[in-house]
Amino acid sequence: MPFNSQTTLHSCIIGRVAFPRPRSTGTATRRSRPDTARTPDADARHGHPGTSSNRHAAADRRTLGWLTAGLTTAAATAGLLIAPPDALQGDAQRLMYLHVPAAWTAYLAFAAVLATSLGFLATRDPRWDRRARVAAELGVGLTALTIALGALWGRAVWGTWWAWDPRLVSTTLLLLVYTGYLAVRRTLGEGRTTPPARPVGGPAAIVGIAGFALVPLVHFSVVWWRSLHQPATILAPHRPPIDPLMAAALLLSVAAFTTAAAWIFLRRLAALERDTPPTAPLRSMARASVESR
Amino acid sequence: MIRPTRAGVTLAAVLLAGTGLLVQAGLRDTLSYYRTPAELDADPAAPATRTRLTGMVVPGSVRHDGRQTVFRLAAEGHEVTVRQRGAPPDTFRAGQDAVVEGVLGPDGVFDSDQVVVRHGNDYRPAYDGSPGTAR
Numbered sequence: 001m002p003f004n005s006q007t008t009l010h011s012c013i014i015g016r017v018a019f020p021r022p023r024s025t026g027t028a029t030r031r032s033r034p035d036t037a038r039t040p041d042a043d044a045r046h047g048h049p050g051t052s053s054n055r056h057a058a059a060d061r062r063t064l065g066w067l068t069a070g071l072t073t074a075a076a077t078a079g080l081l082i083a084p085p086d087a088l089q090g091d092a093q094r095l096m097y098l099h100v101p102a103a104w105t106a107y108l109a110f111a112a113v114l115a116t117s118l119g120f121l122a123t124r125d126p127r128w129d130r131r132a133r134v135a136a137e138l139g140v141g142l143t144a145l146t147i148a149l150g151a152l153w154g155r156a157v158w159g160t161w162w163a164w165d166p167r168l169v170s171t172t173l174l175l176l177v178y179t180g181y182l183a184v185r186r187t188l189g190e191g192r193t194t195p196p197a198r199p200v201g202g203p204a205a206i207v208g209i210a211g212f213a214l215v216p217l218v219h220f221s222v223v224w225w226r227s228l229h230q231p232a233t234i235l236a237p238h239r240p241p242i243d244p245l246m247a248a249a250l251l252l253s254v255a256a257f258t259t260a261a262a263w264i265f266l267r268r269l270a271a272l273e274r275d276t277p278p279t280a281p282l283r284s285m286a287r288a289s290v291e292s293r
Numbered sequence: 294m295i296r297p298t299r300a301g302v303t304l305a306a307v308l309l310a311g312t313g314l315l316v317q318a319g320l321r322d323t324l325s326y327y328r329t330p331a332e333l334d335a336d337p338a339a340p341a342t343r344t345r346l347t348g349m350v351v352p353g354s355v356r357h358d359g360r361q362t363v364f365r366l367a368a369e370g371h372e373v374t375v376r377q378r379g380a381p382p383d384t385f386r387a388g389q390d391a392v393v394e395g396v397l398g399p400d401g402v403f404d405s406d407q408v409v410v411r412h413g414n415d416y417r418p419a420y421d422g423s424p425g426t427a428r
Contacts, residue, residue, distance in 0.1 A: 084418030088384065093416060158409040159382025165326050172315060180308045187301030226326045226347075228392060230414040240415040 061270065064263045071256035078249035086246075092156035097249050099149040100234075101257035102142050103171075107215055109139030109261060110178065114212040117205035129201035132208055133190075134268045136181050138261055143175040158228060166221040167229035174218050177211040327392050330371035333403075340397045346373060347411065352387040366391065366403075375403045384410045 079097035086093035112135035120128035150168070151161045162168065185204050189197030222231045233242050234250065242250075327345040328336075348366030355364040362377040364387075375393050385391060385408065395405035 086416050087419040088386070088389070088412060089416075090419075096416070157382075157384050157412060159384065160407070160409050163326075163409065166324060169315065173312065176308060176312050176315070180305070180312075183301070183304050183308060187298070187305060225324050228326060228409060228411055230412055233414040233416065236414065240413065242416045243418050246416050246418075 057266075057270065061263065061266050064259060064266065068256065068259045068263045071252065071259055075249065075253035075256040078245075078252050083245045083249040084243060089157050092153060093246075095149055095153040095156070096246075097253040099146060099153055100250060101254040102146040102149060104254055105257045105261045106139050106142035106146055106174075107219070108258065109135045109142060109265075110174075110212055110215050112265075113139060113178070113181075113208040117208040120201050120205045121209075124201070126201065129204070130269060130272050132201075132205065133182075133185060134265055134272065136178050136208060137268065138265055140175065140178045140182060142261070143171065143178070147171060147175065163228045165228040166225040167218065167227050170214065170218045170221045174211075174214045177207075177214055181207045181211060329368045330366060330373040331369045333373060333397060334371050340399055343394070343396050345392050345394045346375070346397075346403055346405075347390060347392045348373065350385070350387045350389055350391050355387050362408075366393065373397070373403050374401070375405050375408075377405045377408050379406070381408045382410055384412070386410075 075097065079094055083094070083097075085091045113132050116128045116132040116135060119125070120132060147168075150171075154163070155161045181204060184207050185200050186192070188200045188203065190200045219232075221227060222229050233240055234247070327347040330346065330348050333339045333344075333346060346366060348368040351365040351367050351372065355362065360379065362379075362381055363374065364377070365372050365374050375395075377393060381391070390411035390413075392409050392411055393403060393405035394407040395403055397403050
């Protein structure tokens, strides 16, 4: 292990705040390999310099990627070829196999923002903050996808792209709130200066937690208020009739979307952690360590 | 050092303004998206106010009259005759729910310029002679 004055200083500071392993310059050279996620935090967690945990994480991501590919193929086959067209809506009803799982995965992503933001507030560990950020990015993308697919479906079946309906309006609010969450992070300096001009995690976590209040509002808007949008089918208390083949295609595509979201989440997280400089300037390291306590 | 950038502040302001506009414009009519024929009958101020009306398209009542479509919407034992300008969407069927937007005229006929089709949360394959194909 190459050892110079800088790493010695690091180990002084880092050792005090429970990062037991001094960072070697070897870490910086190895991190240029694209398929191994170099995460200083993960190394610190395991307390040994080995890359085996990172290799495991990369292998797990690849496995999840293949699982996603398999489920997507199965869901596409079921949704396009096996499930029958709807009696009233015709083939347009097949948009359900994209619109519903996109909305479900967006809910899941915002639930992840809630959980990871609470985790950050409890521990002040920057890893929770990164997870919250990635989950919010995913949720915003999926909500936008839900609205776009819903507009297509609405045009085909209702006869309109958009309606001032409680479900559509509340979903748009949800999109705006979590776009605002990402804007707050950016405004505080994330991604523009290293380290950010101001601490990002705390204020972001509060927005992320408060924003989740909209999720039950969106989901139950079709029950609480008069709506053009139809209520849930699978999650309905007294499930209305749905053709078993249609239900199977829907559940398969929900599974495919969920694994795809988990896969993208882990990849994005690994990329962010790769970008976190493992040997950052001493001053910022000390500041980050203090913040993480 | 607390120094939000101008771009950040502008973005936040635009987002807040967007949210405010959506809330203001949307919630006015959103929380009661439509009214029923019974509510329209009971409301003496109903004529001359633009509103949305829902009900089941009464089977046998749909008549295409030039560029107009005339039909009746029924719910809870009340019926309102609707005169719709322009063609309704392809999914418009007798026996299904629809929402029309317009004004109740003094003659008791609802003049609508937009009709959208409501559908339930049940999904079933098409069979020959399914009720959905009856006009």
